[in-house]
Amino acid sequence: MTSCGVNDEERLARAALTRVVEPGDEHGGRWLREHGAVELMARLTAPRLPEGMLPGAGERRIEGYRTRAAAVRPERDLEAVAAAGGRFLSPGDAEWPRQLDDLGDARPVGLWVRGRPDLRIWALRSVAVVGARACTPYGAHMAARLGSGLAERGWVVVSGAAHGVDAAAHRGALAAGGATVSVLACGVDVVYPRSHAELIGRIAEQGLVIGELPPGSHPTRSRFVLRNRVIAALTRGTVVVEAEYRSGSLVTARAAQRLGRFTMGVPGPVTSGLSAGVHELLRGEAVLVSDADEVAELVGDIGDLAPERRGPVLPRDLLGPAEAHVLEALPAHGVLDGRDIARRAGVTTDEALGRLYELHALGFVERHGDGWQLVRSALHPSNIRRGGA
Template sequence: MITYEERLARAALTRVVEPGDVHAGRVLRRYGAEGFLQRLRDPADDPEVFDGTGAKRVAGWRLRAARAEPRRDLDTIGGDGGRFVVPGDAEWPRQLDDLGDTRPVGLWARGPADLRTWALRSVAVVGARACTPYGAHMATTLASGLAEEGWVVVSGAAFGIDGAAHRGALAARGATVAVLACGVDIPYPRGHAELIGRVAQQGVVIGELPPGSHPTPSRFILRNRVIAALTRGTVVVEAEYRSGSLVTARAAARLGRYTMGVPGPVTSGLSAGVHELLRGEATLVTEAAEVIELVGDMGRLAPERRGPVLARDLLAPDTARILEAMPAGRPTPVSEIADRSGATPDDTLVRLYELHSLGFVERQGDDWRLTKTATEGANARRGGT
């Protein structure tokens, strides 16, 4: 159980250290968040506690620690309907622990979706900002195909391929997660304010930086490790040789996730980086079915889907209500399930994707139906066969 003091200390540290700072990660692992913050605020503390970190870096930490106001940040995110998720919370995606000392201190989040359950069946779709019409078409098609099969599409909300991936998932009334390199209350790029708002309404927007924080070039690169670790695999759709998308893909490969690339014209510089990946660690894919063939049996982040991950009786009340509203034996539209449960259509869709990740429901076109597992579970609860 995470104490309020621990949460408060971690919130403060998101103001103090930059995302992915391995020096900070070592100190955090050794002393915990409260111990780290206490030592920063004690100017007489022995510098050896900082594991040989440079004096200039520690001085910067101390200065920012003195200015941090974590209670205000937690109040701000709460006022926006968001939350601060930390290691040890039920919602924390445990695959992020694979990042070791570069693991996020915590994640600021906006949106109704449960990040842990959505991440169990997620794929990253990333690529060039200045993409071609071909690249945008492929990203949209891949994302909508993945969403139609019940997979969550994760991307960075940038122009180009990222935006096309989010829109493709949303157009299919599917699930999507945006990972930002700034505060989750700062829509960036500004031209995607409406898109990011839609993701926050229907899915979840997450970031390592506290409210009000603005992006920097280094934060975009560091953000990519979270996208790579959060998902089962990364698909790159168009990327030049020097591209942040290749950073994401290579981080995914180092973490043991699948890396995939969509081929393009050999005469296009925007395909050069993808083709370089395909000559090495990546697998060529051209449609959602090929992506699912790879990641569906990966088994690194969750056990094989032979039944529910959580017992039916342990579902959150709002999620259980959606499950109870599902009629047996036939596919049902989201609107009907929403009417039967008393929830909004958007919230119903969020809960259906959680239930899909846990093996209770499956998607058929625009409709949803109970799986055999869910039906057998309901019979068992009633004492039936």
């Protein structure tokens, strides 16, 4: 599954570079693009690096790269991930999700993966569901509902396994027996947060756990932020469920917008600070969504439409245009004879009387001698019975 165009030397060099180059490092990404992984590692581990061989970074920064490069043992990392039931993917592998290439020089050096499914295939039909860690019960409910609904429709739910919205989205997909992918800001053999050991284990068994960092690596604040660009690039669109103005979820959404992916938001109370960031997105280019059907309609293929949304069908809605026109000519209170009703409706007296008898049979009007009036229930259409008078 990891073959096709990537030789062992290239794979080993890229695995080594995941310990040397931090996620999203565009200096390292440019050198990798210009020189290739094998040559870049050779330069970083050479006894002496000639001046100008790695342009764009200062001397101290390059020395940091070289110090890390001298200490890497990629064979150990490959053995460790294999022992955890995982593998290492490089660009050029058959399983590599090519949409990650949209990140340019910020593209991952490679991906460490746990789980059996093919990441490339899963990513083709995936949606990110992200949001606040300290979410409200409403946010958790909506995230779980989106996760299960998307999974039931055959979509892969991608998130970050964090507390709050992320965890709820993963659990929703798992509960539906669906597919879910967790993108971590640490090694795929590291459980973070620790309280999610069971959740991450279930994701690895039923779905995929992926990350840019080698086995044993721990998360940092910057790694969480940079992880979000992978979530955005990997998926067809990003849904944000609850987010404050300064939220990592908004980083994911804005990265998705820059990459030309769909960006969606689930609205909440305008009085809630946890909805303020989502509402700010919705004032821009994001699309408001309320359930999985609406998400799938936006990111899916032609014909993948959400059901038509409308209120309940009332008996009055079933009237023909002529009957409805005559019914509207009757006053809310009081009795009118057929000629007055005909004049108000703009029809002949015979036509008005014919429609009034039909309306009488349906229970909309009642007759008082030569006069007609609305029945009390006609003032409240939802209470009108469908039957005789």
